[in-house]
Amino acid sequence: MTNYTEGLDYAKEQDKNDTLSHYRNQFHIPKDKDGNDWLYFTGNSLGLQPKATQDYIQQELNDWANLGVEGHFEAKNPWMPYHEFLTESMAKIVGAKPIEVVVMNTLTTNLHLLMVSFYQPTKKKYKIVIESDAFPSDRYAVQTQLNFHGFDADEGLIEWKPRKGEDLLNIEDLETILEEQGDEIALLLIGGVNYYTGQYLDLKRIAEIGHAKNCMVGIDLAHGAGNVPLELHDSGIDFAAWCTYKYLNSGPGSLGGLFVHEKHAHNKELKKFAGWWSHNKSTRFNMRQPLDIIPGAEGWQLSNPPILSMAAIKASLDMFEEVGMKALREKSEKLTGYFEFLLKGLNNDKIKIITPSNPKERGCQLSIQVQDSDKSLHKKLTEAHIITDWREPDVIRCAPVPLYNTFEDVYRMVEKLKEILS
Structure with a gap:
């Protein structure tokens, strides 16, 4: 089990040491009107477009x-x-x-x-x-x-x-x-x-x-x-x-x-x-x-x-x-483990992760059940340019995809969720 640490500096250090980090630059990341990257966590619904796709077509x-x-x-x-x-x-x-x-x-x-x-x-x-x-x-x-x-x-x-x-x-x-x-x-x-x-x-x-x-x-x-x-x-x-x-x-x-x-x-x-x-x-x-x-x-x-x-x-x-599933899986387990660590660190009784805690029994998706919530929570995340997936009645599906998501993405998403819930 990886020993994770809280704080933005830790997330940035993990990204710096990530051997797959350069693949993010090979994807089109949606941006807000000011040119800032969205936090995109819906690769489980529609993956982002590789920049090379246009040339292939x-x-x-x-x-x-x-x-x-x-x-x-x-x-x-x-x-x-x-x-x-x-x-x-x-x-x-x-x-x-x-x-x-x-x-x-x-x-x-x-x-x-x-x-x-x-x-x-x-x-x-x-x-x-x-x-x-x-x-x-x-x-x-x-x-x-x-x-x-x-x-x-x-x-x-x-x-x-x-x-x-x-x-x-x-x-x-x-x-x-x-x-x-x-x-x-x-x-x-x-x-x-x-x-x-x-x-x-x-x-x-x-x-x-x-x-x-x-x-x-x-x-x-x-x-x-x-x-x-x-x-x-x-x-x-x-x-x-x-x-x-x-x-x-x-x-x-x-x-x-x-x-x-x-x-x-x-x-x-x-x-x-x-x-x-x-x-x-x-x-x-x-x-x-x-x-x-x-x-x-x-x-x-x-x-x-x-x-x-x-x-x-x-x-x-x-x-x-080029990348191989082995390398993708290794990063996926670390990224999702970090996500789980931060969510549990919120110590919020209303939050429950319904995805298995054992990394071998899950992929890169975490399904977060939020007690007493409705789609307005998802709407607030979307308004903050955090793209997740809402599933009735009370679940947000989030997938930090190893090819293009970062540890900093995960950190910032959990910080925004904490802010909204409080």
Whole structure:
């Protein structure tokens, strides 16, 4: 455990010794009307724009202008195989093999496409387990999948809930659910890092619990990719999906990614929806060939991808390739630990951190519950150019992101919170 010290001088000293501090200058930091940097703590919702992104997108615009359709083959980064330029870096970020990863579509679209393959209910084994406070989009996705297959969504949905009086999920309760109802459960679809509490769950154990009852296991990593160290291949989960606009800084609504474990890579019996980008690359343009699905995650693609979005993703992934998740994680744990230290130092009974205190069980988000507060607290922070994330009824989500947030950011945020609360 790091020994933290109070005071601005300590924060500045930590920033001075931070080997990643220069990466902040590679991002556009929003500023107030006087040119002062905002304190931006919402990388968990939308990551900041890398300065290089504009050049990456401009390259593709130039090639489109100068080459037209020939850019598919003659561009500096040919568009035909463009998604392949992202695969290796993305695989490293999520701890996967290249054959297991592809960048495509958006998160909920990918979850639906994956459930076509991995949610194959029978009359007896059809139920789906989600965490009780799953992100709404996940809930809507599984409810509509249940309905699509002819089941009652209320009856078919099982919620893994925190114990009474607690905020966090207990893995033993998931085991109990599977022991009692496992013969009726077809799929576990769990948020690997919970969007509300920031709890980072043990994916390997979830996979073991699900597979012991012959259930498929999928993970939503919207708040995990680029944030926490993921070992998706070793975890044994069947599939996962994530977005790239949060911790991966690819821009609003940018493409997502998906993972399908290598054990499913060559299973031609696996049901899936297909399009021409699912088809064998060597015969794709023969046009009149019977469908020949590409092995691995690429086989879940449907259409040729939006290159401008992929260019923005490439700009970010090139930076991640340079920095590495290990260094990011080390700084993240220090930064979040410092944040927790300062919040506890306020000695305010109204403040409760609902994110796990163990750094191994959280990413860089801290969710701060403020008793008797309403959105006016968030509004006051915003008026002070401190950008946090309000979640009803009384939680402020704050994510000091290691690529661009500083110890001084954290110090100044807590000082302003102290001032507002007093």
